[in-house]
Amino acid sequence: MIELFGADYSVYVRSARLALAEKGVAYKLVPVDVFAPGGPPAEHLARQPFGKIPALTHGDVTLYETVAILRYIDEAFEGPPLQPDDAPGRARMTQVLSILDTYAYRTLVWDIFVERVVRTRGGAPADEVKISSAMGQARTIVSALEALCEDGPFLLGDRPTLADCHAAPMLALFWQAEEGAMLLKGAPKLAAWLARFEARPSFAATGQVRGEKAS
Ligand SMILES: N[C@@H](CCC(=O)N[C@@H](CS)C(=O)NCC(=O)O)C(=O)O
Known part of the structure; x- marks a missing residue:
């Protein structure tokens, strides 16, 4: 199961969610509030050292940076390709x-x-x-x-x-x-x-x- 760490108000989290939806891949959105007083939680900083959202885990794979996450979603799963062929x-x-x-x-x-x-x-x-x-x-x-x-x-x-x-x-x-x-x-x-x-x-x-x- 994919876990996507972030918040539904986030532009960048929505990019990853759109790719998952277009691909037809199930995932769980795990809430992380990076704007909470006191800053991002320590367990999120362990996944994303810059304290941004999203981060993604899938089995042994942990990723941050949205473009890397987008490419992973497209390349690791079945479903309509989301990158041009040439x-x-x-x-x-x-x-x-x-x-x-x-x-x-x-x-x-x-x-x-x-x-x-x-x-x-x-x-x-x-x-x-x-x-x-x-x-x-x-x-x-x-x-x-x-x-x-x-x-x-x-x-x-x-x-x-x-x-x-x-x-x-x-x-x-x-x-x-x-x-x-x-x-x-x-x-x-x-x-x-x-x-x-x-x-x-x-x-x-x-x-x-x-x-x-x-x-
Ligand atoms: N380079 C990051 C940028 C992600 C990003 O800026 N996310 C925003 C939310 S849309 C964020 O976490 N902001 C928190 C902050 O700047 O403290 C990526 O591609 O994932």
């Missing part, structure tokens, strides 16, 4: 995963979604300077992903890949912010892909609690 396709998928990790998560989720949507839910004002400073990078991310987006129905063509699983949780949150909705209006292929992917059963089955902690 070298250019795999490289393109890796390029998208890298863009998401390196540029998109912090900017789209923390600097824009958390500031505009989560923080203001509690009545606090958004940090407008942080949001405006993130907009240049957000524009670049959206236009880069729009340029890489195939005609569909999936991000990289005719079947879902790990790129869909990793991109959808981040972009779905970003879309909830007015800045995200505005930038996605200028990226029609990406917006249409996101709407289609959000309608998939895997997306509904991995729904996040829209709480204070959404990240």
